[in-house]
Amino acid sequence: MQELFIFFFIILTASILQTSTGFGFSIMATPFLLLLFSPQEAMQMNIILSLVISFSLILKVRQDIDLTLLKKVIIGSVVGAPFGSLLFALVDVTTFKLLIAILLLGLTILLIKNFSIQQTSGRDYGVGFISGIFTTSIGMAGPPLLLYFASTKKNKEMIRATSLAYYIFIYLISLLSQLTIEGTSLMVWLYSLYALPIVLIGLIVGQIVFKKLHQRLFLKLVYLLLFAAGMMLLIQSIWTML
Template structure:
């Protein structure tokens, strides 16, 4: 019972975060799910529920999607996915996470100091490639996209919609690779079904929160999440 309650609270908070910002489910849920499940099961539960959230929202937010950017993210992620698997296989995971965490913290600090970049087609491809590589290496596709969109001062509606649309692709491919290479289990789908009521409530509350927060507050929220991600990865690896 205690495990179930903890699980539902984790999923509810993560679903609210994902719905209101377009990112953050894996950032919030994965560290805590790893305390309750085996790594493979935690990652697959995260992938399944992230897909459900993206599918549930995509029709409602489709008008805000920049399909050109989504397409370039997808193209860029294709070579990034096998690179991530190669890195996962050959490199020390703790060293990789430390490197990623320090990079995220430093880049977030630059964003707070008003560092900005111009959005281009080539940079879209690079952001997609980095996201794909981080998906298959450490299971976190969000940070490269969040850093990129924050650096280009993207409005919150476009950021959320475009990111969620890309997640439909990247999470589906990742779940397929996970299932084929590592297999899946009844535990993943049982707990995935048990999470659906919490996901539904999180979708509703997240939509309400999204309507309430301003663009400036949204930007502050993204910086907090990025710092949390960097600090979590750093401490987990030390």
């Protein structure tokens, strides 16, 4: 019973975060789900519940999606994904995660200090390419996209909507890949089913939170989540090396 209560609390917090920002479910949920489940089970629950949230919200936010940018990011991801798989097979993943963690933390600090770049078509494809690499190598698609959106000063509506639309694409591919290559378990689907009422509460609360977040506070939340993702990778890498 205690384990189930902890599980529900993790899912509720992560659902509110994902609904109010368009990202953050995996950053918040995965490290804690790993304390309760195997890596494969935690990853699959994360993907399934993220998809539930994204599909639930996408019709409501569809008018805020930057379709041109989304198409370029998706194309870049498709091209980048095989390179990520190659890196995973050839490079020491722990060292790679450590380098990514340091880079992510450094770029987040630059963003906090008002670092910005100009959006270009080439950079749109490029961030998708990097996101594709991240997805298949370290299982974290979001940080490159968030860094790019924040550094190009996108508004919160566009960031949330385009992120949710992108996650539908990337998580569907990831889930199909997981089910085909690694299989699944009854526990994954049972716990995902148990979590649905909690996700619904998170959707309602998250929508309220989103309406109250002004642009400046929204960006501060982006920086906090990026920093958390960097710290999570850093801790994982150091822990594995010890």
